[in-house]
Amino acid sequence: MTKDxxxxxxxxxxxxxSGQPFVHCGNLxxxxxxxxxxxxxxxxxxxxxxxxxxxxxxxxxxxxxxxxRGAFFEPSNDKIFRHPTFYQIPDGIGHM
Amino acid sequence: METNEAQAVFESKLANNEYIExxxxxxxxxxxxxxxxxxxxxHSEVVGMLPEGNWISRAPSLRAKLVLLAKVQDEGGHGLYLxxxxxxxxxxxxxxxxxxxxxxxxxxxxxxxxxxxWADIGAIGWLVDGAAIMNQVMLQRTSYGPxxxxxxxxxxxxxxxxxxxxxxxxxxxxxxxxxxxxxxDALNRWWYPSLMMFGPPDTxxxxxxxxxxxRIKRETNDQLRQRFVNQTVVQATYLGLKVPDxxxxxxxxxxxxxxxxxxxxxxxxxxxxxxxxxxxxxNARQKAHDNGAWVRAAANAYSQKQNQQSEAA
Ligand SMILES: [Fe+2]
Ligand SMILES: [Fe+2]
Numbered sequence: 502m503t504k505d506x507x508x509x510x511x512x513x514x515x516x517x518x519s520g521q522p523f524v525h526c527g528n529l530x531x532x533x534x535x536x537x538x539x540x541x542x543x544x545x546x547x548x549x550x551x552x553x554x555x556x557x558x559x560x561x562x563x564x565x566x567x568x569x570r571g572a573f574f575e576p577s578n579d580k581i582f583r584h585p586t587f588y589q590i591p592d593g594i595g596h597m
Numbered sequence: 598m599e600t601n602e603a604q605a606v607f608e609s610k611l612a613n614n615e616y617i618e619x620x621x622x623x624x625x626x627x628x629x630x631x632x633x634x635x636x637x638x639x640h641s642e643v644v645g646m647l648p649e650g651n652w653i654s655r656a657p658s659l660r661a662k663l664v665l666l667a668k669v670q671d672e673g674g675h676g677l678y679l680x681x682x683x684x685x686x687x688x689x690x691x692x693x694x695x696x697x698x699x700x701x702x703x704x705x706x707x708x709x710x711x712x713x714x715w716a717d718i719g720a721i722g723w724l725v726d727g728a729a730i731m732n733q734v735m736l737q738r739t740s741y742g743p744x745x746x747x748x749x750x751x752x753x754x755x756x757x758x759x760x761x762x763x764x765x766x767x768x769x770x771x772x773x774x775x776x777x778x779x780x781x782d783a784l785n786r787w788w789y790p791s792l793m794m795f796g797p798p799d800t801x802x803x804x805x806x807x808x809x810x811x812r813i814k815r816e817t818n819d820q821l822r823q824r825f826v827n828q829t830v831v832q833a834t835y836l837g838l839k840v841p842d843x844x845x846x847x848x849x850x851x852x853x854x855x856x857x858x859x860x861x862x863x864x865x866x867x868x869x870x871x872x873x874x875x876x877x878x879x880n881a882r883q884k885a886h887d888n889g890a891w892v893r894a895a896a897n898a899y900s901q902k903q904n905q906q907s908e909a910a
Contacts, residue, residue, distance in 0.1 A: 505890060506897060507690045510681070527750070528681045530690060532896040533903060544674050548754075567621045 508532040510559040513541040515551035523555050531556075611812050616742040619685040627811050630804065631741055632686050634813065636693045639679035640704035644697075644878050646672045648712045649721060657715060664761050665718065671754045678747040685743045698883050706864060707790050709872030716769050716776075716783035722762015724784075724791040724829065730755050731825050732795065740812035763832065770836040777837070784833065785841045789859035795822040797861065827853045 507530040514523040526545050531537035537556040546554070565573055581587050590597055603622035610617060617623055646669050653669065656662035680690050696702035707725055712718065733755065736748040769780035796802055796818040808814040826845075833840050844857045866872070 505691070505893060507694075507893065508897065508900070510684065527678060527747075529677060530681075532893075532900040536896065544677060547670075547674075564620065567618065 508536075511537040511541075511556045512559050512562060513537075513545055514555040514557070515541075515545055516553040517551045519553070523553070526550070528559060611740055614812075616745060617740050618742045626807070627813075628686050630807065630811070630813065631744065632683055632688050634808075635679055635683040635686075635744055636688065636696070637703050637705075639676045639683060639693065640697045640702055641708065642672050642676035642679060644704045644708045644882065645725075647878055647881050648708055648710070648874075649718060651712050652715060652718050655715075656718075661765075668722070668758050668761060671758065675751050675754070678750055679744075682741075682743040682747045694886065698879065698886065700870065700879065703868060705794060706867040706872065707794050708878060709867050709874045710786070710790050711874055713786075714779050714783065716765070716779040717787070719762050719765030719769060719780065720783035720787040722758055722760075723766050723832070724762075724787050725794070726755060726758040726762060727829065728791050728794040728825050730759060731821050731828075735815050735821065738812075738815060744813075766836055766838075770838055780836065781838050784838050788841050789863075792822055792825070792856075792859045793864045793867075795819075795825065797864070798858070801861075823853050826856050830854055 509530065509532075510528055511531055512528050513526050515526045516523045529537065529540050529544055531540050534556060538554060541554050541556055546552075577583075604624065607617065607621070607623055607627075610621075617627075649665060649669050649672075653662060653665055656665055680693060683693060684690060693702065697704070712721070730752065733748050733752050737745060737752055739745050739748065766780055766783075769776040769783075771777075796805075799805060799817045799819045802818055805814070805817055809817065830840060830845065842857045844855060846855045847853075848855045867875070870876075
């Protein structure tokens, strides 16, 4: 007999309406992908939260690490020229 | 990172109302406190299905049965959201279930009281879910991210629980004299156990101070209890029912009701395992767990076979 278990952990993503992004809504235990999908439907879409689901084994997710947060995301902070507000637009040229 | 430095980062996050996430450094005490609190909360959701489950097959109408089924199903989901939140702290579902079934872990004392009549189902939704919501609304802003997110989800689902309970109370209280008596009797029996749900008085709650310091909780047991009393008395008055407390009196100075404390010895006894239904509740959980064992074993064997086949292919 193998050890009693609840199965591995899965992350659940739900799409509220067609065209919108899939958003993480929680996780659950299941033994395989099909069961994970069925459980996700029962758990996370009981009140019209969405019509489309993704399930992903939690072990398959690689996350950035909080200790490196500063250095890792640094390149996005010092490039203010990526934002439209960095540029001056003359008056009288209409909408741009 | 040095521990001192990590501790400083942790504390500055708390001070700035930021959230602590699973991979962030946290003091061991904080982690332990959260595992205990979240797993107890999860157990309460799961064991909490039992007193109401008692009436699903005896609900007085099909509508009432559908509503109660949906409500109890929600509670099962709440248990799951909370178990997975606790798992992010490094404990496992199996460990937590084991702690519940062996009596190492506690759950809310309220679920060790019996549900004797249909009015009890009304009183539970109105008072027990009402008290739980008050606590959970506060916990939506708890400092641990996964716990906070679980609470936000739970609060959304809870809003119908209290209303369906109050609806039952309304029907009984405005029904026949016998029904009204049942409603009053349910209020009499559930009032003080509901007050106990907020935990011991602040003066005797050793963990409270830390929980507030860490922003796990944002209000004390007594503050929440007072708010619950203030809110509930007017609802009882509307029903024409009497809160079973002769000392209950509006106090304009504190802008709230003066009320009697529950019997804290009874509370301690029930927590220790000597309530009316403690044994019955754990036996029911154990039976459900045992009856599900072959399903888990079969599902596990099937998924392993699928994996082998896909590897071989
Ligand atoms: Fe709940
Ligand atoms: Fe509830």
